[in-house]
Amino acid sequence: MTGAGDIMPAMxxxxxxxxxxxxxxxxxxxxxxxxWLVVFIGAQLAVLAFSPSSYRRETRGVVLRHLYNAAGPGLxxxxxxxxxxxxxxxxxxxxxxxxxxxxxxxLDAVVRVLVLELIPLVAxxxxxxxxxxxxxxxxxxxxxxxxxxxxxxxxVDPLSREVLPRVLGGIFAVLLLALVSCVVSLVLAYIAVHGxxxxxxxxxxxxxxxxxxxxxxxxxxxxxxxxAVAVSLLPMANALRDxxxxxxxTSVELQGLVQMFVLMLVIEIASLVGxxx
Amino acid sequence: xxxxxxxxxxxxxxxxALPEPAAPGLPADPADPAEPVPPATRRSLRSLELxxxxxxxxxxxxxxxxxxxxxxxxxxxEATQKLYLTTDDSEGVSVGxxxxxxxxxxxxxxxxELAEGGTVRIHVEVPVKDAHxxxxxxxxxxxxGLVGAARLRAFTGILDDPPLxxxxxxxxxxxxxxxxxxxxxxxxxDVLQNINRxxxxxxxxxxxxxxLRGFTTRLNSEQxxxxxxxxxxxxxxxxxxxxxxxxxxxxxSLDAVALRVDGVVRKADAQVLGQDGLVxxxxxxxxxxxALLQDARQTVVKVDAVLKEVQGVAxxxxxxxxxxxxxxxxxxxxxxxxxxxxxxxxxKWPFAxxxxxxxxx
Numbered sequence: 220m221t222g223a224g225d226i227m228p229a230m231x232x233x234x235x236x237x238x239x240x241x242x243x244x245x246x247x248x249x250x251x252x253x254x255w256l257v258v259f260i261g262a263q264l265a266v267l268a269f270s271p272s273s274y275r276r277e278t279r280g281v282v283l284r285h286l287y288n289a290a291g292p293g294l295x296x297x298x299x300x301x302x303x304x305x306x307x308x309x310x311x312x313x314x315x316x317x318x319x320x321x322x323x324x325x326l327d328a329v330v331r332v333l334v335l336e337l338i339p340l341v342a343x344x345x346x347x348x349x350x351x352x353x354x355x356x357x358x359x360x361x362x363x364x365x366x367x368x369x370x371x372x373x374x375v376d377p378l379s380r381e382v383l384p385r386v387l388g389g390i391f392a393v394l395l396l397a398l399v400s401c402v403v404s405l406v407l408a409y410i411a412v413h414g415x416x417x418x419x420x421x422x423x424x425x426x427x428x429x430x431x432x433x434x435x436x437x438x439x440x441x442x443x444x445x446x447a448v449a450v451s452l453l454p455m456a457n458a459l460r461d462x463x464x465x466x467x468x469t470s471v472e473l474q475g476l477v478q479m480f481v482l483m484l485v486i487e488i489a490s491l492v493g494x495x496x
Numbered sequence: 497x498x499x500x501x502x503x504x505x506x507x508x509x510x511x512x513a514l515p516e517p518a519a520p521g522l523p524a525d526p527a528d529p530a531e532p533v534p535p536a537t538r539r540s541l542r543s544l545e546l547x548x549x550x551x552x553x554x555x556x557x558x559x560x561x562x563x564x565x566x567x568x569x570x571x572x573x574e575a576t577q578k579l580y581l582t583t584d585d586s587e588g589v590s591v592g593x594x595x596x597x598x599x600x601x602x603x604x605x606x607x608x609e610l611a612e613g614g615t616v617r618i619h620v621e622v623p624v625k626d627a628h629x630x631x632x633x634x635x636x637x638x639x640x641g642l643v644g645a646a647r648l649r650a651f652t653g654i655l656d657d658p659p660l661x662x663x664x665x666x667x668x669x670x671x672x673x674x675x676x677x678x679x680x681x682x683x684x685x686d687v688l689q690n691i692n693r694x695x696x697x698x699x700x701x702x703x704x705x706x707x708l709r710g711f712t713t714r715l716n717s718e719q720x721x722x723x724x725x726x727x728x729x730x731x732x733x734x735x736x737x738x739x740x741x742x743x744x745x746x747x748x749s750l751d752a753v754a755l756r757v758d759g760v761v762r763k764a765d766a767q768v769l770g771q772d773g774l775v776x777x778x779x780x781x782x783x784x785x786x787a788l789l790q791d792a793r794q795t796v797v798k799v800d801a802v803l804k805e806v807q808g809v810a811x812x813x814x815x816x817x818x819x820x821x822x823x824x825x826x827x828x829x830x831x832x833x834x835x836x837x838x839x840x841x842x843x844k845w846p847f848a849x850x851x852x853x854x855x856x857x
Contacts, residue, residue: 427566
């Protein structure tokens with residue numbers, strides 16, 4: 220931009236606009252390249268994930284260990300926390316519905332708010348904070364420390380040895396935590412509405428069956444899987460590239476987190492549009 | 497993997513070094529020598545893997561269970577029969593909504609389509625185990641309240657009717673509260689207009705109220721009070737007052753008359769019912785009359801006996817009369833014989849008559 224200004228100083232404004240456009244174009248290009256990289260790495264990982272060679276004897280152990288490290292330690296704590304949170308939210312919704320004489324909609328509201336919307340989101344965020352972002356950071360350090368080169372020198376593909384297990388672990392953790400919390404939440408909702416009795420099971424099953432129609436179930440499943448992929452893939456992909464320096468020099472983790480939030484927001488909006496329009 | 501990005505690096509700024517730039521001058525924490533895997537024994541690794549496998553198995557079970565549960569809750573494993581409902585407007589009806597009977601869901605809308613003739617055809621799946629609640633006389637309604645979704649309901653009045661056959665087609669009766677609102681508002685507007693007209697300045701009600709007010713004013717006025725208010729003027733009120741006075745006097749004199757009549761009645765009472773009154777005399781006279789009548793009855797009995805005897809005498813006299821007839825006939829025949837004898841004698845000579853002549857008239 221400044222170079223252009225030197226050449227034609229009389230048309231400063233026009234050239235500053237040119238410079239601004241140039242900068243904008245570069246920014247957009249960088250942004251597109253960044254996302255392209257994420258998508259490219261994701262495609263590579265998908266290929267690796269579906270190829271049996273990734274699960275050979277030596278790598279299978281690594282994958283299993285990462286699966287457990289991602290989901291196992293956080294499962295009891297997260298389930299307990301979500302159960303408490305569920306109890307509070309269910310209570311609020313049920314009491315409000317009673318107060319307005321809309322009891323018949325209480326269960327519907329509870330299941331829609333908790334199971335369909337909140338739990339997948341919270342599970343994804345939990346796994347991101349608890350596992351994938353630290354794991355991505357670890358990967359970044361490994362790469363910067365030359366670990367990948369060392370691996371290659373030993374004839375080991377770092378992508379299938381280090382990256383794929385982490386991504387699979389993250390996806391698995393999100394799905395497992397969300398699923399367990401959904402089951403717990405459904406049970407708690409039943410108890411909150413009907414109490415400790417079997418009398419309401421038939422009507423409860425019917426209500427749940429009505430809410431989870433094929434479209435809603437499909438959107439719910441897709442949303443949860445996309446959350447899991449987003450939460451797992453983005454930190455790893457960011458660890459595999461050097462993000463351009465910015466003025467604030469935010470850390471890799473933070474930039475990855477922001478990117479992840481944006482992606483999750485897009486997924487959530489898309490699912491809401493699919494569910495309610 | 498690493499080589500992907502260099503595609504079109506922007507010219508000026510240092511290209512965003514994409515993966516694996518051999519980690520040159522980054523001030524990465526050097527105190528972090530790549531520690532790839534924490535040292536772990538083979539046994540602990542095996543147990544970790546085992547736990548991971550268990551988690552995988554758990555998740556597979558959860559997913560399978562959730563899918564099966566949802567399919568079961570949506571009635572995927574239930575035998576159903578079809579019911580077609582037709583209506584003229586599908587507003588409020590949605591695929592998946594329930595059809596309830598006595599508050600219990602017994603069917604689910606599976607499809608809505610536009611049928612021939614512009615009507616709406618609603619396909620309802622009714623589980624076979626609940627289908628016995630629907631009879632051929634069942635009625636189906638679609639109600640739309642102010643709050644909440646529309647409700648499809650079935651009513652069965654006679655549960656002894658034959659069951660509704662599968663694939664039946666029925667009309668839906670619509671009850672729409674929100675559709676009633678405009679009509680209600682129009683009615684309310686009419687009522688308000690009527691009230692407005694009633695309470696207007698020149699309305700009959702207003703005139704009546706004015707009259708009433710005039711009446712009460714007259715009622716409260718000093719001149720005449722209620723009477724003046726009723727009669728309309730003071731003179732009439734005075735005349736009414738005089739009338740009342742005269743009536744009062746008349747009542748007093750009537751009172752005196754009544755007293756006098758009372759005395760007369762008392763005297764008459766004494767004369768008629770007293771000790772020497774009419775009634776005891778009359779009673780004695782009646783007693784005597786009774787005795788006389790008894791005597792008369794005895795006399796009549798005697799006369800009766802006499803009459804019987806007279807009857808016997810008369811019978812005898814009748815017989816005597818009959819005998820007298822016979823006697824007379826005998827005498828008559830004897831006389832005729834004598835007459836014939838004399839005639840015979842006369843015809844004989846010397847007793848024959850001298851001349852026999854026939855005189856012609």
